[in-house]
Amino acid sequence: MESRANFAPKFMAGGTADRLLTAEIMPSHARNKLSDRRVQSEKKPGLYGDGGGLYLRIRPSGRSWIFIGTLKPKGEFRIKKTGPGKRIEMGLGSALDVPLAKARQRAAEIREMLLEGIDPRVERLKSKEEAKPADDKPVVTFGAFAMELLDSIEDGFRSPKHRAQWRSTLKTHAKPLLEVPIAEVTTEQIVAVLEPIWLTKRETASRLRGRIERVLDAARVKGLREGENPARGRGHLELLLPKSTKTVRHHPALPFKQVAEFITGLRQRSGMAARALEFTILTAARSGETRGMTWAEVNLEERLWTVPASRMKAGATHEVPLSDRAMAILNDLKNDKVQPHHFVFPAQRSGSLSDMTLSAVIKRMQQTGITVHGFRSTFRDWAGEETSFEREVIEMALAHTVASSVERAYRRGRALEKRRDLMTEWAKYCFQEKDTEKG
Template sequence: MLSHGFCVHSRSPKIVESHANFTPKVMAGRTADRLLTAEIMPSHARNKLSDRQVKSEKKPGLYGDGGGLYLRIRPSGRSWIFIGTLKPKGQLKIKNTGKGDRIELGLGSAVDVGLAKARQRAAEIREMLLEGIDPRVERLKSKEQAKPVDDKPAVTFGAFAMELLDSIEDGFRNPKHRAQWRSTLKGHAKPLFEVPIAEVTTEQIVAVLEPIWLTKRETASRLRGRIERVLDAARVKGLREGDNPARGRGHLELLLPKSTKAVRHHPALPYKQVAAFIASLRQRAGMAARALEFTILTAARSGETRGMTWAEVNLEEKLWTVPASRMKAGAMHAVPLSDRAMAILNDLKNDDIKPHQFVFPAQRSGSLSDMTLSAVLKRMKHSDITVHGFRSTFRDWAGEETSFEREVIEMALAHTVASSVERAYRRGRALEKRRDLMTQWADYCFQEREAVKNSESLELAS
């Protein structure tokens, strides 16, 4: 009889009755041999809540609608519960003695279950209680009856997620994303792993996201997106029905707190200190130091430099072409090389180099790791800035010290610009303008006068 999958709670929170006071109301059993009868706690008053109150009320607590139905508001969201008391067998008329088995039955998320539906579910529970039926027992019976005839175990979220990842990870452009997908789901969505994928709810997802929503916002956002993709795939496979409880817009964004912190940008070195920094960096030997210098001179992302192969370099045309498969935006990116950037490549080039080999190889084999360049900064006592932050350093310098158009600067950073503007620049002198921009940037980075002027402030900042 319990068709809506009510869940039973063992604890009884303190009731905050903010809309109306209530007095105990005892409902008598009709026959002496009735197994159970019910004491419904609120008074005769019913339907005390409105749809507007349900959606707008924010203060945590329990808000009574009457007849045992309550709206429960928590920081993680709002849900419906029914509160009542089961009385023992053999009482013709029940007195409000406070004795009995107090129960709470979850009726679903207030986001998914409207006020009218919640009242209907509460009425069904009252009907069962008056008939001497324990809703908790009925729920267990319903779950048993709902089991497949062949009694196959339900597909869990964890099993399906890992199976899905096995099938899609070959399409990831960045191998690091494969490990990130697994570690994010296993590390933060572990409570969902044993839940049948057909039964994953909004409240369960909120419970997973809430602990890291404000402290690790980027990780939480990625986690939400990955859970959403897993559940979307499950629906396509016929393992789920209905809306995706992990969807953000118009759903989870209404339940999770808004960040009060400003967006954190990658800490960057002020551009007026970059010449002194480069002068210090050039005193350091090693492949990681040269890779960092090259990254700064080209305003590239760390991964683009670390994954660079000799096949991507045209030494005669002084051009580095990064294939679309290695670019964040998924589009090929041509980087004009300044004389200093070319000098770094010429120092590394030899007759034994093969096209597929990395320009900046690791000491043993393969490419440099993503932490290698950061380690150079730490050894230089600059753990307060990031490798990626040098792209901001370049942008600040170009915007304040040059007269290049914004679109030229953005294209140098491989940022997407309006397609019509980009086409116009491609027809014109976009590459030549960017080559001039990168040459001026290299000249600025190697200003001896600027290096001397700022060396003292750089050391103080260290």
């Protein structure tokens, strides 16, 4: 167990705050006691010393870096004092935004100033004054910039409803950020906005995070911000927000451990609706995408189904790799009479199947409390909990919009083959308890 010296400044016997021993006079070998892992994982409130005057302060409201040391007179710099020096305590920023290495660098700079008899607090004020623009430009707030951005991109929205949702989400759930200067929005502030709805309204929270990220990205492009985006999810907020103990969903879903049994029962049923439902499950597609599927969208040779942008919710073309069983379903339906414009899963009389037709299959199987769309959640739960596929691959398989530039590059690269492997594994999982009948 570490001694108190590792967590807080030492006090002299009978000590009071003004008798604090200075951190900067500690020997060099007593420094660098913290690790990145501990900085991220330590939960207990208190002061945790790294040495050399640098401390990690953990409070219920968050964690931050502080420097504690002593200013002694040197040269022409004089102060009135009654003890060996004047205590200095300075904040060095949030531990969520300032990594350990950067905090150590800032602490080293402060120690240098103290050795020269310079008050670092005075220097900080001077720097802020010098950094102020010559003219009195109004401060741009997050809310004002977000609305300005929204006005400039609103022509790209699918519908007026989507535009309204953008505004409503920010005004309702990001209200604490609206009056914050766009240049000063921090990770801690974003976490405080997302955390209350992260588990209870996961879809809304996820959209909100993406919208905040987009606003801050645009602000950086316009020169209103510097540094990394504090709203980025991967490798950042995903490590800080609570893990969901259960998937929050609007569409009741079958637990993935029951999907193989369901598929076994489904394959005992004949009819176009049963095959369409099975195909929908195997491809993790939306019901409407399957029901509106035409033979022109299918490339049997490349084992690929390409859904045009006009039929996709996100308005972007979506490629679906086809597993052996998905291919078997298509090969059974293919014949010399079909034309490219024909539906792959036609209704009995004419046109495409209705959504109620697929739902009726589930009801006839005596399955209550689940929906066709819910099988997408079943797939996501399975992929997230039972496989090691990257989150980007899973989200792309579900045709979800991928926001970051890194993920968009991933989409253009090797993601298709990764998704093919993912859908193959999903098909194997769905048929792990199947009988010996061949597709």
